Amino acid sequence: MKVRLMLTCLCDAFAGEVGIATVRVLEHLGCEVAFEPNQTCCGQPPFNSGDWKAAREIAQHCRSVLLPETDDVPLVAPSGSCTAMVREGYAQLFGQHGPARAFELGEFIVRVLGVTTWPASKPYPRKVALHPGCHGRSLGLRDEHRQLLTSIPGLELVEFLQPEQCCGFGGAFAATHGKLSQGIGKEKLLNVLAAQPEELVGTDMGCLLHLKGLQDRDGGTLRIRHFAEVLAETLP
Amino acid sequence: MKASRVEGFARQLAPSTTDSVRAATVNQVVRRLAMLPQSVGDVEAARTAAAQLKSHVLDNLGPLLEQLEANCERNGIQVHWAEDAREAREIILRLAGDRRRVVKAKSMATEEIHLNPYLEERGFEVTETDLGEYVVQIDGDRPSHIVAPIIHKSLKQVAESFSREGLGPYSEVAEELTMQARAKLRSKFREAEVGISGVNFAIAETGRLVLVENEGNNRFSTTAPEVHIALMGLEKVLPRETDLALFLRLLAASATGQQVTTYTHFIAGPRRGDETDGPREVHLVILDNGRSRILEGPYRDILRCIRCGACLNVCPVYRQASGHAYGHVYSGPLGAVLAPALEGVAALGDLAKASTLCGACEEVCPVKIPIPAMLLDIRRQAAESESDSAPWAAYALGATRPALWRAGLTMLPLASKVAVHPMKSGWAEFRELPARTGRDFRRWQRGRS
Numbered sequence: 001m002k003v004r005l006m007l008t009c010l011c012d013a014f015a016g017e018v019g020i021a022t023v024r025v026l027e028h029l030g031c032e033v034a035f036e037p038n039q040t041c042c043g044q045p046p047f048n049s050g051d052w053k054a055a056r057e058i059a060q061h062c063r064s065v066l067l068p069e070t071d072d073v074p075l076v077a078p079s080g081s082c083t084a085m086v087r088e089g090y091a092q093l094f095g096q097h098g099p100a101r102a103f104e105l106g107e108f109i110v111r112v113l114g115v116t117t118w119p120a121s122k123p124y125p126r127k128v129a130l131h132p133g134c135h136g137r138s139l140g141l142r143d144e145h146r147q148l149l150t151s152i153p154g155l156e157l158v159e160f161l162q163p164e165q166c167c168g169f170g171g172a173f174a175a176t177h178g179k180l181s182q183g184i185g186k187e188k189l190l191n192v193l194a195a196q197p198e199e200l201v202g203t204d205m206g207c208l209l210h211l212k213g214l215q216d217r218d219g220g221t222l223r224i225r226h227f228a229e230v231l232a233e234t235l236p
Numbered sequence: 237m238k239a240s241r242v243e244g245f246a247r248q249l250a251p252s253t254t255d256s257v258r259a260a261t262v263n264q265v266v267r268r269l270a271m272l273p274q275s276v277g278d279v280e281a282a283r284t285a286a287a288q289l290k291s292h293v294l295d296n297l298g299p300l301l302e303q304l305e306a307n308c309e310r311n312g313i314q315v316h317w318a319e320d321a322r323e324a325r326e327i328i329l330r331l332a333g334d335r336r337r338v339v340k341a342k343s344m345a346t347e348e349i350h351l352n353p354y355l356e357e358r359g360f361e362v363t364e365t366d367l368g369e370y371v372v373q374i375d376g377d378r379p380s381h382i383v384a385p386i387i388h389k390s391l392k393q394v395a396e397s398f399s400r401e402g403l404g405p406y407s408e409v410a411e412e413l414t415m416q417a418r419a420k421l422r423s424k425f426r427e428a429e430v431g432i433s434g435v436n437f438a439i440a441e442t443g444r445l446v447l448v449e450n451e452g453n454n455r456f457s458t459t460a461p462e463v464h465i466a467l468m469g470l471e472k473v474l475p476r477e478t479d480l481a482l483f484l485r486l487l488a489a490s491a492t493g494q495q496v497t498t499y500t501h502f503i504a505g506p507r508r509g510d511e512t513d514g515p516r517e518v519h520l521v522i523l524d525n526g527r528s529r530i531l532e533g534p535y536r537d538i539l540r541c542i543r544c545g546a547c548l549n550v551c552p553v554y555r556q557a558s559g560h561a562y563g564h565v566y567s568g569p570l571g572a573v574l575a576p577a578l579e580g581v582a583a584l585g586d587l588a589k590a591s592t593l594c595g596a597c598e599e600v601c602p603v604k605i606p607i608p609a610m611l612l613d614i615r616r617q618a619a620e621s622e623s624d625s626a627p628w629a630a631y632a633l634g635a636t637r638p639a640l641w642r643a644g645l646t647m648l649p650l651a652s653k654v655a656v657h658p659m660k661s662g663w664a665e666f667r668e669l670p671a672r673t674g675r676d677f678r679r680w681q682r683g684r685s
Contacts, residue, residue, distance in 0.1 A: 007677055009635075013648055017674035023681075035681050038638040046628035048593060048612065050619025054632035061636040092609055134594035138608075162262060164599075166552045170592030175662030177243040177590065182666035183254070183556040184592070213667030 001113075002032045006066055006077035006086075006102070009041040010205035018205060021232035022078040022105055028235050029113055034073070038065045043093075044085040048171050052093060059090055067101065074112065075102040078228045079204045080135035081171075083107075088138050104136070105228055106203060110144040116151070120234035123154030128230070129197035130157060131188070131211075133204035134166050145203055145227055152234055160195040162187075167202075169210040185214045192222070199223035201230055238622075242553065242590035245561035253388050257380075257558050260387045261549040267493025268546060268600070275489045276482070286486055287604040289479060290540035293471070294531060300440045300473045301522065307443025311505035313518045320525050321349035324467060328432065329358060331465050331519050335429030338461075339421075341447070341454040342366035343434025344382050344543060345467045345523055347565045351432070363424045365453035367417055374401050380559030380567065383491050383545035388558045421453065431457035431515070435468035436542075437483060438520070441476050444504045445520065448487065448497040455499055464515040466503070470522050471539040483542065486602040490544035526578045535577040535610050540603040541570055547597035547607065553590050562587055569597035573610045576618075585618030648672070 003026060011019040026033050043058030066075050067086070077083045086102040109115050132145055150157050168174070168184025189211060192200055200222055202208045212224045276282035293300060305315045316331075318324035328351065332338065338360050340346065352362050352373075364373040368385035372378060375397050379385030386394065391408055399406040404416035433454060437446040445466055447454050458464045474483065488494040507514035530539055548554045548568030559567035564575040564584060572591060576584040588611040597607045634640045644651075649672055663669065 011677060013645055014670045014672050015674070016672070016677035016680060019677035020675060020680055037642075037678065037681075040638060040641040041631075041635040043632075043635070046631060048615070049628060050612075050615035050617075050622075051628040052616050054628035057632045058635045092612065134592070134596070137595040137599050162265075164265075164550070164596060166592045166594035166596065168552060168592060170594070172659065173589070173592050174667075175659045176239045177553075178662050178665045179247045180243055180553055180556050180590070181592075183246065184552040187258075187552075187555075209670040210667065213663070213670060216668035217666065 018226040021228040042085040080104040080133040084135035106144040125154035126198045131202045158195040161191045167207040240586040240589040242561040246557040264549040271489040271493045303440040311443045339428040341433035341457040425456040428461040431461040447501040450498040490546040490602045546600040550596040581617045588614035
């Protein structure tokens with residue numbers, strides 16, 4: 001199956017490895033992954049900040065590059081946040097639902113490709129805490145990431161308190177509401193650390209950069225990784 | 237792009253307040269999760285049905301309220317219409333007349349119209365009889381949660397307040413404090429001439445008022461005094477008694493994790509001819525106060541709210557900031573929509589910024605109010621009238637020109653070191669800046685093809 005990669009601006013800027021891992025994961029499942037170098041941002045930052053004019057301009061660019069009307073190639077992103085923007089945010093922005101061909105990585109693997117057991121060729125012998133990004137709610141995700149992670153030999157998923165709570169990132173909120181964002185993030189980290197995982201795995205770089213930034217400020221050492229990196233690491 | 241008042245409040249908040257709020261809200265979230273499926277079965281189906289029914293109510297509000305009025309009058313409940321808070325206060329003042337001793341059951345509608353100070357300034361003795369509201373009153377405080385007014389207080393703080401007021405020997409045992417309040421409030425109930433309450437549901441087909449509570453003070457307040465005055469927001473009407481089967485369960489489970497509240501009152505009028513107790517007059521004041529305007533606008537669905545408080549309990553921002561941070565009677569996700577909807581986006585639109593848009597509020601809402609989408613819309617409205625809106629136009633310029641975008645990315649490591657930008661300083665106040673780690677995707681991708 002041919003798919004288009006939505007790299008996301010955060011992977012573009014800070015986390016190229018997550019993009020690379022996403023491509024490896026999709027290719028391993030037999031997908032042909034196209035990358036459009038003209039892609040930029042989905043427009044969510046101005047959208048969430050109330051500047052819908054700027055958001056529409058960026059969204060139109062994004063749609064023309066990643067969701068061209070000339071084909072129906074699905075779009076896959078290692079981010080529930082960007083996926084939700086394309087699928088739900090654009091509907092609010094333009095007042096109509098577009099074609100729903102954007103998928104979050106875990107969602108795409110489980111729901112579209114029907115792969116529920118991750119074909120790991122190596123074990124991943126670590127205790128992992130999973131923080132699923134909040135945009136899974138608007139995407140209607142359930143336990144896709146959990147399902148794939150627990151199918152990996154050696155990987156032990158640890159449960160922590162209040163898993164439904166946000167990490168406090170919230171895009172521009174992290175900068176404009178720093179104190180609240182910090183308070184929420186520290187609570188998330190405390191709950192996660194209490195479960196004594198060896199690493200924290202998330203599905204969105206926004207959450208992860210925020211949590212890592214908080215942890216680095218306090219001298220914490222928990223390994224923080226993206227879901228795609230875990231899947232890719234078990235591949236040959 | 238400025239921070240909201242909620243952030244400002246959180247920055248000066250005592251950590252002990254956050255601790256109190258956290259402990260209580262975490263507990264409520266757990267209780268709600270455990271009870272809801274047990275009580276309503278298919279939670280999703282129940283929420284959908286409740287949302288549809290409340291939408292039906294909003295679509296037929298005029299006829300339903302007329303039906304309610306007619307059936308209330310038939311039952312002997314006198315109905316009064318209040319266009320705004322001032323009119324509601326004046327009606328209640330007139331109805332109370334010379335009867336100066338007032339007991340109150342917990343009611344957010346009376347908070348909304350700021351009834352207590354109004355009556356007190358006019359020589360009334362008003363006693364809040366809900367335990368939490370009573371503590372709020374003796375402390376000269378304000379409720380910080382629509383269901384749990386003193387969620388921001390610790391047991392120790394309550395103990396100190398009771399001791400200060402001379403209610404009994406100092407104690408930090410909740411049961412003992414409750415007994416102290418009970419003894420004090422008993423005499424107030426016996427002396428009271430007027431009881432004022434809110435309304436949880438008003439049934440159009442029968443003209444009955446339905447009130448739920450756990451302490452028994454509602455029953456006392458609405459039956460012991462000669463006059464009972466109930467104040468309700470006009471969206472509280474339900475078509476049929478049978479609708480309660482769903483709504484009483486959803487409300488109890490969502491609000492307090494209960495299958496059913498300890499007391500459910502059905503008020504069908506004043507004392508009848510040969511009856512020996514109950515109020516001689518029952519009045520229903522139906523409050524608009526901006527609701528008709530909301531009904532015609534983009535935030536109409538917020539009027540589906542049944543005031544369960546589940547969105548407050550689950551909200552990460554509410555937990556950090558507490559309800560007082562919102563500076564309005566209605567706080568949390570509900571308040572972030574309802575407060576600007578009632579008072580105007582120009583006045584309170586900044587409350588909508590105080591959200592990570594995580595969507596937990598919509599997920600727990602028993603009537604499926606799309607709160608995050610409304611917050612986004614309020615932000616849009618607020619930004620249009622704001623002079624300090626973020627430089628998103630410049631961002632859009634870069635994000636629609638791929639060459640510019642790529643050049644920006646190349647310069648990012650350097651820029652993040654030298655640039656001065658409000659976003660950067662806001663981020664860096666509490667966190668380390670993100671560093672680019674590992675390989676660059678675009679370079680890797682070019683190398684493959």
